[in-house]
Amino acid sequence: MTWYRALPFLALGVMAVQASIYPVPALGESVHRYLARVDPALGELHVKACFAPDTPDALVAFDERAAQYLDHAVAHHQSARHALRARGTEISLHGLSDVACVEYQVSLDRAVSTSRRGPAIRVGRDLLLSPDIWLWRPFRRGAPEAIEIRFDLPAGVNVSVPWPVVDTSGPQAIYRVGGRPTDWPARMAFGRFEITEIPVGEARLRLAVLDGQPPADREAMRRWVEAGGKAVATLYGRFPIPSVQVLVMPIGRGREPVPWAEVMRGGGDAVHLYVDQTRPLEEFVADWTLAHELSHLLHPRIDSRDAWIYEGLASYYQNVLRARAGLLPPTTAWSELHAGFQRGLNATPPDRTLAQVTETMASDGLFMRVYWSGAAIALLADTELRRRSRGRLSLDVALARLQACCLPSNRWWTGPELMHELDRLSGTNVFTTLYRHHVHSARFPDLREAYRQLGIDARSGEVKLRDDAPLAPIRRAIMQGPDGPRQAGPPGPGGSADPVDSAPRAVSPSRG
Numbered sequence: 001m002t003w004y005r006a007l008p009f010l011a012l013g014v015m016a017v018q019a020s021i022y023p024v025p026a027l028g029e030s031v032h033r034y035l036a037r038v039d040p041a042l043g044e045l046h047v048k049a050c051f052a053p054d055t056p057d058a059l060v061a062f063d064e065r066a067a068q069y070l071d072h073a074v075a076h077h078q079s080a081r082h083a084l085r086a087r088g089t090e091i092s093l094h095g096l097s098d099v100a101c102v103e104y105q106v107s108l109d110r111a112v113s114t115s116r117r118g119p120a121i122r123v124g125r126d127l128l129l130s131p132d133i134w135l136w137r138p139f140r141r142g143a144p145e146a147i148e149i150r151f152d153l154p155a156g157v158n159v160s161v162p163w164p165v166v167d168t169s170g171p172q173a174i175y176r177v178g179g180r181p182t183d184w185p186a187r188m189a190f191g192r193f194e195i196t197e198i199p200v201g202e203a204r205l206r207l208a209v210l211d212g213q214p215p216a217d218r219e220a221m222r223r224w225v226e227a228g229g230k231a232v233a234t235l236y237g238r239f240p241i242p243s244v245q246v247l248v249m250p251i252g253r254g255r256e257p258v259p260w261a262e263v264m265r266g267g268g269d270a271v272h273l274y275v276d277q278t279r280p281l282e283e284f285v286a287d288w289t290l291a292h293e294l295s296h297l298l299h300p301r302i303d304s305r306d307a308w309i310y311e312g313l314a315s316y317y318q319n320v321l322r323a324r325a326g327l328l329p330p331t332t333a334w335s336e337l338h339a340g341f342q343r344g345l346n347a348t349p350p351d352r353t354l355a356q357v358t359e360t361m362a363s364d365g366l367f368m369r370v371y372w373s374g375a376a377i378a379l380l381a382d383t384e385l386r387r388r389s390r391g392r393l394s395l396d397v398a399l400a401r402l403q404a405c406c407l408p409s410n411r412w413w414t415g416p417e418l419m420h421e422l423d424r425l426s427g428t429n430v431f432t433t434l435y436r437h438h439v440h441s442a443r444f445p446d447l448r449e450a451y452r453q454l455g456i457d458a459r460s461g462e463v464k465l466r467d468d469a470p471l472a473p474i475r476r477a478i479m480q481g482p483d484g485p486r487q488a489g490p491p492g493p494g495g496s497a498d499p500v501d502s503a504p505r506a507v508s509p510s511r512g
C-alpha cells in the first residue's frame with residue numbers, strides 16, 4: 001500500500017492488527033447457496049440465501065453499517081413467511097430450525113458516500129462497494145460457514161469480486177466465499193465493464209476498468225496491467241498467486257498517474273488502482289505504483305507492526321522488477337533506490353527505533369523511514385544471500401520457495417515468523433539476523449559497506465556504477481535477474497512476447 005500518498009484523501013484509521021476473530025471454514029463443509037440480483041440502476045440488491053444441509057443459527061454482517069441498508073428480510077418457514085430483524089450485525093434464526101431460505105433486500109443507494117473509504121462509491125455510472133455491507137453470512141456455533149454465490153445481472157452489467165470462481169459451466173459463474181478471515185477487507189464492483197482475463201503464465205489477472213469521465217482507454221489499461229504482471233513474474237519465472245482481482249478506478253485529473261493504490265486480501269487477493277485516466281500509457285508504464293502493489297503479492301499478509309518488512313520488499317522490487325523488465329535502465333533503478341534511501345535517512349528521527357516509527361507512521365507521517373529502511377534491509381539480505389552462496393541463493397530464490405510452500409496464504413503472519421521461514425527456506429540465518437539488528441535500532445540501515453562492495457558510488461550526488469568493485473557481478477545480477485539482460489521494453493501496440501509465457505521456470509523448494 002502507498003499510505004503516505006493517501007494522506008490528502010483519507011482520514012487514516014489506526015493500522016492495528018486484528019487477529020481473525022472467527023475460525024475459517026474448511027472446504028468440504030456444508031455449503032450454503034446465495035443468489036444476488038442487482039437492479040439495472042445498481043441501487044438495490046435482492047439476495048436469496050438457501051441453506052444446506054440445515055438452517056444456521058444466525059446471519060452475521062461484517063460491517064457495522066450493514067443493518068442501516070437492510071430493508072426487508074424474511075424467512076420461508078413452514079410454508080409461511082416470517083419477518084426477520086437485524087440486531088446490530090446479527091439476524092438470529094434461533095427457533096427457526098427448518099428454514100430453507102431467507103430473502104432480503106439491501107439499498108445500495110443508501111450506502112453510497114463520497115469518501116473513498118465509504119461503504120460504497122459511484123465511479124462514473126459503476127458502483128464500487130464493500131461486500132460486507134450486503135453479505136449476511138451464515139453462522140453456526142459461533143463460526144462462519146462457506147457460501148457459494150451466483151449473481152443475476154441485468155443485460156450489460158458485470159460484476160468483479162475477489163472470491164475464487166468454483167464453477168463457470170452455467171450461465172453465471174459461481175464464486176466461493178469462505179477461505180479468508182472474515183474481518184479482512186475487500187471490494188467488489190457492479191457496472192457496465194468487461195472482465196478481461198490477462199494470462200501471466202499459469203496465473204490470471206482479472207481486470208475490470210470502471211466507468212470514468214472521460215472513460216479510460218481500456219486497451220491501454222490492459223497493456224499496462226499485463227506489463228506489470230509480467231514484470232513481477234520475472235522474479236522467479238511465475239506470477240506469485242494463481243488469480244488476482246484487478247480493479248482500475250478512473251478518478252480524473254491527479255498529480256500523478258496513480259494517485260492511490262492498495263492491495264486487499266479479503267476473500268482473495270486484489271489490487272485496486274485509482275488512476276488519472278487522462279494521462280497517456282507511457283506515463284503509466286513509467287510509474288512505479290503498479291510494480292509496488294503487485295510486489296505485495298510476493299508475501300503473505302503480515303502484521304502491520306512490521307510493515308517495514310512488506311513495504312520494504314515492495315519498495316525494493318518496484319525498482320528491481322522494472323529494471324529486469326526493461327522498463328528502467330539499471331543505473332536509473334539504482335538511482336531510484338539511492339534517492340529512496342536518502343529520503344529514508346532524512347526522515348529518520350534520532351531517538352526512535354524502526355519498530356516505534358513503524359507503529360506511528362500513519363499519525364506522524366514518517367513513511368519514508370519505514371518504507372526505505374525496509375528496502376535497504378531487502379538489499380542487504382539480497383546481497384548477503386548472493387555473496388554467501390556465490391549466486392545460488394538470492395532474495396528471489398527465498399521468495400520463490402516461500403511461494404511454493406505458503407502462497408496464497410489465508411492467515412496473518414508475524415514479521416519474526418516470516419523471517420524465520422525465509423531463513424529456513426534459504427538454509428541461512430540472514431533474515432533473522434537482519435531483523436534483530438534493525439528492528440530496535442534508531443539508525444537508518446548503514447549501506448556504506450554494501451555500496452562499496454557492490455560498486456555503487458553516490459558521493460558526488462549522482463549514482464555511478466563501478467565494475468571494478470568486488471561484488472559488481474552481484475549488483476549486475478540483481479537488476480538483470482536469472483535470465484540475464486532482457487531485450488523487452490515497454491509494451492508495444494501488439495503486446496510483447498515474454499519468456500514467462502513460453503518457458504516458466506520452476507524453482508524447487510529445498511528444505512534445509
Ligand SMILES: [Zn+2]
Nearest residue numbers: 001002311314
Ligand atoms: Zn505498499
